[in-house]
Structures are given as C-alpha cells and as structure tokens.
Amino acid sequence: MLALPGCWRLHRKPDVDPIEEALKAADALFDARAESEERLLAAIEAYREVLAMATDDPRVLWRIARAYTALGYGYPSEASPQHFDLAREYGLRCLARNTGYASRLDAAGGRINERAVRRLGVPERACLEQTLVAWLRWVEVRGPAAALDLQATELLARQARELDPGRERWIPGWSIGMVEALRPGRMSRDLEVMEQGFADAIAAEPGLAIPTADRARLVLPGLGDREALEVALHEVEGWPEGEATWALENRAARAQARALLEDPARVLLTTWQWREADPR
Numbered sequence: 001m002l003a004l005p006g007c008w009r010l011h012r013k014p015d016v017d018p019i020e021e022a023l024k025a026a027d028a029l030f031d032a033r034a035e036s037e038e039r040l041l042a043a044i045e046a047y048r049e050v051l052a053m054a055t056d057d058p059r060v061l062w063r064i065a066r067a068y069t070a071l072g073y074g075y076p077s078e079a080s081p082q083h084f085d086l087a088r089e090y091g092l093r094c095l096a097r098n099t100g101y102a103s104r105l106d107a108a109g110g111r112i113n114e115r116a117v118r119r120l121g122v123p124e125r126a127c128l129e130q131t132l133v134a135w136l137r138w139v140e141v142r143g144p145a146a147a148l149d150l151q152a153t154e155l156l157a158r159q160a161r162e163l164d165p166g167r168e169r170w171i172p173g174w175s176i177g178m179v180e181a182l183r184p185g186r187m188s189r190d191l192e193v194m195e196q197g198f199a200d201a202i203a204a205e206p207g208l209a210i211p212t213a214d215r216a217r218l219v220l221p222g223l224g225d226r227e228a229l230e231v232a233l234h235e236v237e238g239w240p241e242g243e244a245t246w247a248l249e250n251r252a253a254r255a256q257a258r259a260l261l262e263d264p265a266r267v268l269l270t271t272w273q274w275r276e277a278d279p280r
Contacts, residue, residue, distance in 0.1 A: 022050045023059060030067055034247035037075045043067055058127055061094035065130040069137060074248040084138035091131025098124050112152040117159045125163050129171040132156055136178045140218075147184045154179045173200030174211050181218035194219050208246045209239040209253035217260065230264050233257040 029043035044067045051060045065087040072083030096102045100119035108116065120128055135153050139146040157175035164172045177197030183189050198219070201211035216232035236257035239250050 019054050058094050058097050061090050062126040062130045065091040069134045074252045081141045087134030094127035117155045132175040144184045167200050170201040170205035173197045207242045209250045213253035233261050
C-alpha cells in the first residue's frame with residue numbers, strides 16, 4: 001500500500017459535523033426573524049428538517065422551542081397560545097434528554113420535582129431557559145387556569161438561577177419575576193422578589209425590552225399607581241431599535257406598550273393576574 005503524501009495529510013479538510021453545518025444555516029434564518037413572519041417560519045422548518053436528521057438532539061430542540069416562542073411573541077395572533085405550547089413541548093423534550101432528570105421524573109409519575117430538577121446542569125442550560133420562556137408565556141395567555149403550572153416553573157426558574165451565579169443571563173431573573181407576577185392571588189406575591197428578578201434581567205440584557213415591558217404590564221398594575229404605569233409604558237414605547245439581535249422582540253414590546261397606553265386605567269382593572277386587587 002502506498003503511503004499518503006505528507007502534503008495531503010497537512011491539507012486534508014477536518015471532519016465537519018453535518019448537524020452543526022445545518023444548524024448554522026437555520027440559525028441564519030432565525031437571526032433574520034424580524035424581517036418577516038415568513039422568514040421565521042422558514043427557520044422553524046429548517047430546524048425541523050435538522051431534527052429529522054438527528055432525532056431529539058438537544059442542540060436542535062432548544063432552538064425550535066426558541067423559534068416557536070419568538071413566533072408567538074413577535075407575531076401575535078390567535079395561534080400564539082399554540083405556538084407557546086409547542087415551544088414548551090419541545091423544551092420539555094430537550095430536558096428529558098438528561099437521563100438523571102428523566103428517571104426521577106418517571107419515579108414521580110411525570111411530575112416535575114426538586115430531585116429531578118437538581119439533575120439539570122450547565123449542559124442543559126439552553127434547554128432549561130427556553131423551556132421557561134415558552135412555559136411562562138403559555139401560562140400568561142391561559143390565565144388562571146394555568147396557575148398550577150407555576151409550581152413546576154418555579155422549580156425550573158430556581159435551578160436556572162443556580163446555574164447563573166453571576167447573574168449574567170437575562171432569562172433566570174426574568175423567570176423568577178414572571179413566576180411571582182403570574183401568581184393568581186395578590187397576597188401570595190412577593191413584590192421584592194418580583195422587582196429583583198426583573199431588575200436582574202434588565203441589567204443582564206439592557207438592549208432587550210422584554211423585562212422592562214413585562215414588569216410594566218404585570219407588576220405595576222397591581223400597585224394601582226397609574227402614573228408609574230404610564231411612565232413605564234412610555235419608556236417601552238420609546239425603546240430604541242437597538243441591535244438586530246432583539247429587533248423583533250423589541251418591536252413586539254413597543255406595540256404592546258402602545259396598545260396599553262390607549263387606556264392605562266383599564267389596564268389597572270382588567271389584568272387577570274390582579275383582578276382581586278382594589279382598583280384604587
């Protein structure tokens with residue numbers, strides 16, 4: 001057998017992971033999601049095609065969850081609850097790839113519990129964070145009927161915080177703030193925990209309007225301070241375009257704020273989470 005020339009060995013192309021290459025192409029479509037809903041749908045289809053190549057690959061699952069959440073939030077429609085639900089399901093599938101988590105989940109009859117959640121580590125962080133965003137959006141749109149889901153999301157949010165001791169990522173703090181804000185009973189909420197959670201999220205990702213917008217929509221109405229609510233909504237409405245990274249999400253947050261500013265007093269009375277509060 002002839003020996004291969006040394007130059008061939010030096011210049012041979014390194015092995016390429018076809019999944020990573022396919023994900024790069026799909027990610028490029030996702031990065032352009034603010035251009036149109038069709039572009040985001042194309043990204044979702046591209047991710048689904050990659051998933052067909054690598055069934056239940058966590059690298060793909062968390063990206064599909066992220067994309068469906070972006071669709072529900074960035075292009076709101078009657079189908080948004082279904083988009084959030086799909087995102088949640090993909091996220092949960094992603095978490096279940098951790099065998100320690102899955103086995104403890106099975107032992108508890110499928111109920112998310114602290115023993116299972118504690119098995120989630122840094123390798124599962126992307127899955128965990130995208131599951132939280134999707135699930136909490138789903139809880140919000142469903143209203144009080146989904147309040148029981150807050151117990152599971154609280155456990156996941158606490159674990160996300162444990163995996164981010166430097167508070168460098170926005171989703172853990174946002175999740176903790178959202179869990180508190182979505183509790184159906186006014187007296188069951190911890191205002192300090194809510195405020196700290198949203199503050200951490202804002203500090204971690206200052207170019208993203210979502211934490212500021214959600215604090216305005218879900219925390220301030222419960223305080224009954226119309227002036228503070230209007231100031232916060234105006235801040236979101238005037239949010240700068242910023243980097244392309246968050247163009248879609250910031251645009252959606254601005255649209256939400258603009259709609260709420262048409263009748264701030266009504267917001268104080270009709271936000272489901274605060275319905276039992278005195279309107280003041």
